[in-house]
Amino acid sequence: xxxxxxxxxxxxxxxxxxxxxxxxxxxxxxxxxxxxxxxxxxxxxxxxxxxxxxxxxxxxxxxxxxxxxxxxxxxxxxxxxxxxxxxxxxxxxxxxxxxxxxxxxxxxxxxxxxxxxxxxxxxxxxxxxxxxxxxxxxxxxxxxxxxxxxxxxxxxxxxxxxxxxxxxxxxxxxxxxxxxxxxxxxxxxxxxxxxxxxxxxxxxxxxxxxxxxxxxxxxxxxxxxxxxxxxxxxxxxxxxxxxxxxxxxxxxxxxxxxxxxxxxxxxxxxxxxxxxxxxxxxxxxxxxxxx
Numbered sequence: 315x316x317x318x319x320x321x322x323x324x325x326x327x328x329x330x331x332x333x334x335x336x337x338x339x340x341x342x343x344x345x346x347x348x349x350x351x352x353x354x355x356x357x358x359x360x361x362x363x364x365x366x367x368x369x370x371x372x373x374x375x376x377x378x379x380x381x382x383x384x385x386x387x388x389x390x391x392x393x394x395x396x397x398x399x400x401x402x403x404x405x406x407x408x409x410x411x412x413x414x415x416x417x418x419x420x421x422x423x424x425x426x427x428x429x430x431x432x433x434x435x436x437x438x439x440x441x442x443x444x445x446x447x448x449x450x451x452x453x454x455x456x457x458x459x460x461x462x463x464x465x466x467x468x469x470x471x472x473x474x475x476x477x478x479x480x481x482x483x484x485x486x487x488x489x490x491x492x493x494x495x496x497x498x499x500x501x502x503x504x505x506x507x508x509x510x511x512x513x514x515x516x517x518x519x520x521x522x523x524x525x526x527x528x529x530x531x532x533x534x535x536x537x538x539x540x541x542x543x544x545x546x547x548x549x550x551x552x553x554x555x556x557x558x559x560x561x562x563x564x565x566x567x568x569x570x571x572x573x574x575x576x577x578x579x580x581x582x583x584x585x586x587x588x589x590x591x592x593x594x595x596x597x598x599x600x601x602x603x604x605x
Contacts, residue, residue, distance in 0.1 A: 331557075364434055390512050542581075547596060
């Protein structure tokens with residue numbers, strides 16, 4: 315029973331990693347850029363919702379604060395692309411990576427300046443509620459994390475594989491010039507995908523803050539989420555979720571059965587093994603570039 319409890323807890327944490335990894339993959343599929351500030355977007359989304367919802371701040375109803383937070387983070391993602399990323403057009407991918415790393419530092423500084431550096435928890439209607447199956451006790455927050463993550467991953471997968479806009483995004487990522495000549499509004503598509511990644515990060519932040527405490531350094535979870543995206547296959551949305559679940563499950567079992575000094579590196583040891591034996595990821599998608 316203890317192992318099942320560890321498994322459920324690991325799956326819930328892994329879903330949060332998976333959602334952050336989805337943000338990495340979304341931006342990569344549309345722009346072939348890597349946003350290393352995605353974890354910090356998650357943290358900022360959590361704090362924005364805390365600021366709107368918690369009684370010591372604005373005290374808005376949770377279900378009203380939820381769409382406001384998603385809209386604000388989507389707007390921030392769009393503005394980031396519109397005002398900063400587009401100015402990097404023609405620069406190397408290394409320059410974009412360095413820019414997003416620096417942006418992460420700025421976001422953590424601003425979050426600490428506004429909300430402080432003490433851990434905070436989101437006040438939400440699921441807090442303290444449990445579901446029992448025999449001797450197994452599941453927090454409603456964990457159940458919500460798993461259900462929302464699965465639904466969101468499915469919706470994004472259908473969006474990218476079945477809709478014209480999703481296919482246009484993939485076409486723009488494979489060859490921007492050819493996509494432009496085919497009538498795809500490349501700049502508008504990229505702005506939309508950055509907005510979508512911001513909203514997904516907000517969902518991850520809200521779910522994480524509902525089940526645990528957050529502080530400005532919570533954004534560093536993006537490192538594990540990046541590892542999850544690589545493990546799953548950096549171009550695959552289901553792979554991002556699967557990678558997140560794998561990392562999330564490994565952590566509690568490694569902490570339980572491996573010495574503390576080694577358990578912390580277990581996810582990165584798996585990442586190293588994947589890079590050696592399957593460098594494109596466990597669920598990589600082999601594709602030919604075309605429009």
